Amino acid sequence: MNMKYELVIGLETHVELSTNSKIFCSCGGHSSPKEANDCVCPACSGMPGMLPVMNKRVVELAVTAGLMLNCEISRYTTFDKKNYYYPDLPCAYQITQLNHPICKNGCVTLKTSQGTRDIRIKQIHMEEDAGKLVHGGNSSFVDFNRTSVPLIEIVTQPDFRSAEEVLAYLNKLKSMFISGGISECEEGAMRCDVNISVRPEGSEEFGVRTEIKNMSSFESIERAIHYEAQRHMDALEFETEELVQETRRFDDTTGKTFAMRNKETEADYRYFPDANLMPIIIDDEWLEAIKSAKPEAIDEKTEMYLEAGISEKEIEMLMSNYNIGKLLDDTVALGCNLKDTATWVLTDCAGILRKDGKTFSDLTITPEKLAAIIKMVDEGKVNRSIGRKILIAVVEDGVDPVEYCKAQGFDQKVDASTIETVMDKVISDNPQAIEDFKNGKVKAKQALFGACMKQLKGVADPSVIKELLDKKLESI
Amino acid sequence: MKYYATKINDKGNIAVDDTILVKGFPATAGSRILDGFKPLFDAEAVTRLTNKGYEISGKAHVGEFGLDLVGEFSHYSEKENVLCGASAELVAKGEVKAALGVDVNGAPRRSAALSGISFLKPTYATVSRYGVISTAASGEALGVYAKDTCAISEIMTVIAGHDEKDGTSLKNAAYDYSNNIDVKGTKVCIIKELFDKADESAKAKITAYADSLKSAGVTVEEISCPLFEIGNTAWQILMTAETCNNISRYDGVKYGYRAKEYKNIDELYVNSRTEGFNFLTKAVILYGSDSLSKNRYDNCYGKSLKVRRVVSDEIKKILSSYNAILTPVCSKTEYESYDISEAFVKVFEEGIFTSAANLTGIPALVSGEVQLLGNHFDEKTLLSLAHSVERKGE
Numbered sequence: 033m034n035m036k037y038e039l040v041i042g043l044e045t046h047v048e049l050s051t052n053s054k055i056f057c058s059c060g061g062h063s064s065p066k067e068a069n070d071c072v073c074p075a076c077s078g079m080p081g082m083l084p085v086m087n088k089r090v091v092e093l094a095v096t097a098g099l100m101l102n103c104e105i106s107r108y109t110t111f112d113k114k115n116y117y118y119p120d121l122p123c124a125y126q127i128t129q130l131n132h133p134i135c136k137n138g139c140v141t142l143k144t145s146q147g148t149r150d151i152r153i154k155q156i157h158m159e160e161d162a163g164k165l166v167h168g169g170n171s172s173f174v175d176f177n178r179t180s181v182p183l184i185e186i187v188t189q190p191d192f193r194s195a196e197e198v199l200a201y202l203n204k205l206k207s208m209f210i211s212g213g214i215s216e217c218e219e220g221a222m223r224c225d226v227n228i229s230v231r232p233e234g235s236e237e238f239g240v241r242t243e244i245k246n247m248s249s250f251e252s253i254e255r256a257i258h259y260e261a262q263r264h265m266d267a268l269e270f271e272t273e274e275l276v277q278e279t280r281r282f283d284d285t286t287g288k289t290f291a292m293r294n295k296e297t298e299a300d301y302r303y304f305p306d307a308n309l310m311p312i313i314i315d316d317e318w319l320e321a322i323k324s325a326k327p328e329a330i331d332e333k334t335e336m337y338l339e340a341g342i343s344e345k346e347i348e349m350l351m352s353n354y355n356i357g358k359l360l361d362d363t364v365a366l367g368c369n370l371k372d373t374a375t376w377v378l379t380d381c382a383g384i385l386r387k388d389g390k391t392f393s394d395l396t397i398t399p400e401k402l403a404a405i406i407k408m409v410d411e412g413k414v415n416r417s418i419g420r421k422i423l424i425a426v427v428e429d430g431v432d433p434v435e436y437c438k439a440q441g442f443d444q445k446v447d448a449s450t451i452e453t454v455m456d457k458v459i460s461d462n463p464q465a466i467e468d469f470k471n472g473k474v475k476a477k478q479a480l481f482g483a484c485m486k487q488l489k490g491v492a493d494p495s496v497i498k499e500l501l502d503k504k505l506e507s508i
Numbered sequence: 509m510k511y512y513a514t515k516i517n518d519k520g521n522i523a524v525d526d527t528i529l530v531k532g533f534p535a536t537a538g539s540r541i542l543d544g545f546k547p548l549f550d551a552e553a554v555t556r557l558t559n560k561g562y563e564i565s566g567k568a569h570v571g572e573f574g575l576d577l578v579g580e581f582s583h584y585s586e587k588e589n590v591l592c593g594a595s596a597e598l599v600a601k602g603e604v605k606a607a608l609g610v611d612v613n614g615a616p617r618r619s620a621a622l623s624g625i626s627f628l629k630p631t632y633a634t635v636s637r638y639g640v641i642s643t644a645a646s647g648e649a650l651g652v653y654a655k656d657t658c659a660i661s662e663i664m665t666v667i668a669g670h671d672e673k674d675g676t677s678l679k680n681a682a683y684d685y686s687n688n689i690d691v692k693g694t695k696v697c698i699i700k701e702l703f704d705k706a707d708e709s710a711k712a713k714i715t716a717y718a719d720s721l722k723s724a725g726v727t728v729e730e731i732s733c734p735l736f737e738i739g740n741t742a743w744q745i746l747m748t749a750e751t752c753n754n755i756s757r758y759d760g761v762k763y764g765y766r767a768k769e770y771k772n773i774d775e776l777y778v779n780s781r782t783e784g785f786n787f788l789t790k791a792v793i794l795y796g797s798d799s800l801s802k803n804r805y806d807n808c809y810g811k812s813l814k815v816r817r818v819v820s821d822e823i824k825k826i827l828s829s830y831n832a833i834l835t836p837v838c839s840k841t842e843y844e845s846y847d848i849s850e851a852f853v854k855v856f857e858e859g860i861f862t863s864a865a866n867l868t869g870i871p872a873l874v875s876g877e878v879q880l881l882g883n884h885f886d887e888k889t890l891l892s893l894a895h896s897v898e899r900k901g902e
Contacts (some may be wrong), residue, residue: 074548078757080537081529081547081639087676113753115800117777123755172773174761253560302800304749304809309675 036233041226041257043201046183047209048161048221049093050354055160056127056309057092068175069223076180083308090182091134091312093214094158095322097184098135100329101153107314109134111158111306116299119174120163125234126158127277128185130168130303132311142200151201152189159183183336184214190227191240198226201357202250204330207351212327216354223248226257230264240275241262244289256282260289273389276378327361340370346378353392354464356381362399370408376406380420384427404433408443417494418442451500454487460505469505477505510870511594512566513538513584520565521748522557522663522833523598523607525616529639530554530564534726535743537641538572538582541758541784543765551639552674553650553667554610560666566603568594573643573755573785574610574764576836577617577855581788581848582670592843593619599653600625606663607653612643613747613855616863616872618655621824623838624877625862626894627653628660631884632869635664636671645676646669647743647866656898657687657891664887665855680885687891692706692725694831694889696880700732705860706836710877714836717878717897728834735822736864742815743854743863745799745808791852820868823881827870831889837874838840876901 043278057075075082091109098105112130135449138153163179165172192198206222210217215222224247243450244260247253260280266272279298280289291424293299315370328336330351337347350357356377363373381395381402405426414437423432437443458480459466470475484497513526514533524530529547536542548684554564569590571579576683577594591597595607595621600730607615611629620627628650640650652663671677696718703714717800718728730831760766767779785793799808826833846854865872871887873880875894882890 079547080535080542080545080641080757081549081551083638083642083674083676085673115753115756117756117759119759119761119773122757122762124759125753188636300802302753302802302805304753304800305813306804307644307676307750328599410883 035269037230037268037382038230038233039193039195039257040190040231040238041171041195041198042190043186043188043192043198043203043227044225045159045186045188045205046223047097047186047205047217048092048182049182050216051087051089051093051182053089054180055087055090055158056180059180068173069177072176072179076122077176078124084127084306086309086312090158090324091314092325093135093182094134094156094184095314096212096326097186097209097214097321098138098156099139099326100139100212100214101135101156101186103138103153103156105314105319106132106134106136106321108132108311109158109304109314110311112303112307112320113425115302118162119172120165120176120179120181122163122176124161126160127306129157133157134184140201142197142203142204144194144196146194146196147193148198151191151197154187154189156184156186159185162187176480190229195254195261197248198257198287199254201429202253207274208330210354211330211351211357213354213358220248224253226253226260228257228260228269230261232268238264239268241277242275242289244401245279245292248280252282252284253286256289259287264420269505270321304345307404319387321368325400337370337374340374342371346374346501349378349382350374353448355395356390356392359395359397359399359402363402363406366403369410373402376402376423381425381427384424388428396430397423397427397428401433408433413437415441415494433463451484451488451497453499453503455497458483458487466508470508477501480505509589509591511568511591511743512553513569513582514581514795514821515566517563517565517725520563521605523565523568523595523604524551524554525528525570525574525595525607525609525639526567527570527610528554528608529641530567533567535641536584537574538584539758539789540572541755541765541781542641542739542763543784543863547639549639551650552636553606555665557608558666562666565598568607569599569617570594571607571788573751573789574615575640575643575751575792575855576613576615576851577858578622578843580845581851582590583785585784593623594620596620596623596625596627596652599623599655606653606659608663609651610640611651611657611872612647612648612751612861612866613743613783613859614866615805616651616653617862618838618858620842620874621877621879622843624734625653625655626657626660626872626873626875627651627872628664628870628887628891630664630668630728630887631871632681632830632883633674633676633685634668634680636674636677637865638673640672642754644747644756646746646750646864647869649866649869656792657798657873660873661685661687662680662892683885684888685891687895689888689892691721691889691892691896694729694861695729695829696721696834696893696895697826697830698728699736700730701734701844702736702835702861703877705839705842709841710836710839713841713877714834716835717876720832720876720897720900721893723900725894726896729830731826732828733822733826735819737861739819739867740856740860741868742819744859745795745812747808747866748792749795749800749864750796752800753794755789755793759783773801785897787848788851788855795852803811808862816867817896819864820867823864823868823870824883827881827883831882831886833894835879835881837877837879837890841877871899 046197049102110132110270115125133155135156142399161175206217226244229241231239279292282289465476529551531550571581580592600623616627629649635650652660654660668683754852770776873890880890
């Protein structure tokens with residue numbers, strides 16, 4: 033190619049919010065349903081006579097997201113109806129925000145291999161999700177479980193210049209929203225529309241823009257951007273085709289995009305204000321309450337973790353799951369050391385879960401219980417390996433750590449003379465092992481150590497036992 | 509002649525228009541599109557009445573979605589001899605003590621006037637719309653048909669008040685529906701432009717009513733306000749647009765009527781809706797959809813919202829000098845049948861008398877074949893004025 037081209041990308045990202053109920057009714061939120069249509073009521077299935085009633089938590093989470101993305105928070109926000117027919121949309125309109133979105137004019141800073149870039153956030157608005165169609169045989173079925181699940185849509189200005197920046201942004205949103213309890217961001221809970229155009233480097237004018245709709249995997253988004261960018265550049269450089277403003281879809285199997293509809297045939301959604309929902313007024317008091325409940329910005333949090341000596345890989349783990357990030361923060365808030373607690377969470381808890389074939393989402397231990405274990409270890413009541421034993425019982429059976437420790441007799445101090453007595457008995461009971469040890473068999477020492485440990489019921493500190501045993505054997 | 513689309517209880521004392529839901533009983537809204545639909549819950553007003561010991565007699569026939577003049581265009585009236593203004597007639601004949609109706613474009617008020625009974629369309633958002641088959645959410649109101657203002661006061665006191673299931677419902681806990689405040693010295697005005705639209709017999713009703721008010725010590729004056737005309741146009745635009753949107757959920761997919769013949773989802777929609785709606789509803793859908801379209805929105809829907817504000821302010825101004833406005837309910841005192849192809853225009857024309865109350869949310873009381881409009885939440889003045897005339901007639 034002769035010319036150098038520049039990519040210009042803007043994103044619209046839909047994120048499912050972690051609320052207990054749907055946006056306009058009291059049905060459970062997105063994670064509760066198991067079977068099709070078991071999380072549906074007359075309101076979210078579009079029956080006559082039902083009226084939408086705003087879920088306050090949705091407003092709070094949307095505002096929190098706006099604060100995290102440095103947005104202006106609207107003090108007056110309203111809902112509009114977007115009309116279109118599709119069987120997964122029970123009312124034949126979607127309730128969304130057009131005229132007075134909840135957040136505007138934000139900004140997020142990205143660090144990539146190309147340096148840093150500020151991405152301007154145009155707006156964030158609240159809306160309801162649609163249902164799902166399931167096709168089978170000659171019929172299609174509708175599942176309304178997802179209808180009216182709350183979403184926020186985050187719209188950026190066309191400020192991205194590469195796929196790498198787009199991915200950096202999406203990963204940042206994901207970490208932010210997971211650690212902030214805004215969204216669990218699992219598969220399908222974050223969906224993107226990518227607006228893309230290409231222009232000669234240095235040009236101020238935008239090229240012809242196409243929109244690739246509804247992609248949920250970051251990998252697809254990256255591939256789609258690369259494919260679409262190449263298509264645009266080929267069209268400009270070799271005049272392979274005439275670019276038109278249109279909506280396209282990315283096909284995962286072929287790795288290509290294809291046209292869905294162009295500007296002329298684009299639907300007119302006939303937006304208009306929803307008279308069933310009163311304007312929401314966010315006053316100073318409410319805004320302050322949301323602000324004070326807002327979790328720390330992830331940049332500051334990352335900094336704090338790094339300073340405490342937590343590795344980048346561990347931070348990534350902490351940011352990728354709301355449960356463990358919160359467990360860590362809440363345990364630290366109870367007076368535990370940050371780095372130490374991180375090890376308990378990321379090494380010990382993670383190990384126990386892995387052994388049981390579970391994930392961090394299954395972790396039910398409370399910060400109070402974890403803090404109790406850490407304190408027992410810190411105060412020397414039990415050694416660390418006993419602490420870990422207690423942790424296993426807490427994670428697997430939900431026992432109370434202090435009571436469990438007492439019941440198992442872990443908290444009885446064993447002094448050195450008791451250990452010595454036990455050790456002498458072990459030595460006199462195992463003359464063959466002593467003989468083997470003298471003949472240079474390392475395994476024999478291991479067996480003697482094991483026998484001592486067994487006698488001491490795992491109560492004494494293994495390092496102490498090991499030290500004493502070494503001394504004894506040397507003197508033999 | 510049939511009054512009920514569904515009879516519920518022979519001993520019942522309250523009828524409800526078939527646009528109001530009663531759990532487990534078919535709700536048709538007079539339309540084929542809701543054929544077979546049975547709601548899973550009671551309307552809030554029905555719940556409140558039954559909790560107080562009232563019993564629902566049945567679902568009275570209505571015109572399709574309550575959009576016509578007096579209930580003449582129900583899907584069921586094509587097959588059977590269905591009565592126009594069924595609820596009003598049930599009340600007039602003494603079959604029930606009162607009835608509930610949904611007023612979106614004046615149909616219950618007109619039926620009440622033609623049957624010689626009363627109907628109160630209360631202030632917007634004072635009675636929950638939970639369980640009302642909605643058409644134009646921004647102006648529709650659930651109201652009460654009864655023979656006299658005493659019965660209206662009684663029923664309104666039961667059904668009005670905050671309901672958290674309706675997001676528009678006002679937080680006020682109690683409203684005053686008394687009909688016996690002293691009206692001596694109050695002032696009522698007649699709008700010249702509305703008076704002039706009425707025929708001689710309707711004019712005579714107004715004049716006679718004004719005389720009765722005067723003899724009760726009320727001052728009655730004629731004033732001019734040309735804004736009712738544009739206010740009506742604005743409401744017809746808002747009403748058709750909102751109705752078009754709210755009834756778009758009746759698509760043959762989930763419940764109600766589905767066409768027998770279709771090859772794909774588009775045909776399922778088109779055929780079900782073509783066969784399910786009557787001509788008037790289709791006209792409403794077309795006008796409404798047009799005024800919301802991208803190229804027309806600013807000049808139609810957007811402008812109507814501005815007109816709503818202007819008319820609201822003007823009426824507020826009038827009602828700061830007068831306690832009530834006296835108007836005709838219809839241009840004629842006798843109902844003349846007509847073809848459904850003329851219905852949209854007929855309803856538009858007659859809307860001049862009724863639409864201001866839907867547009868601005870003020871209460872409207874039909875009594876003695878005339879209409880009284882009042883300030884928001886000031887139903888007591890309207891009921892007391894009407895009661896003073898009722899007493900004279902006794």
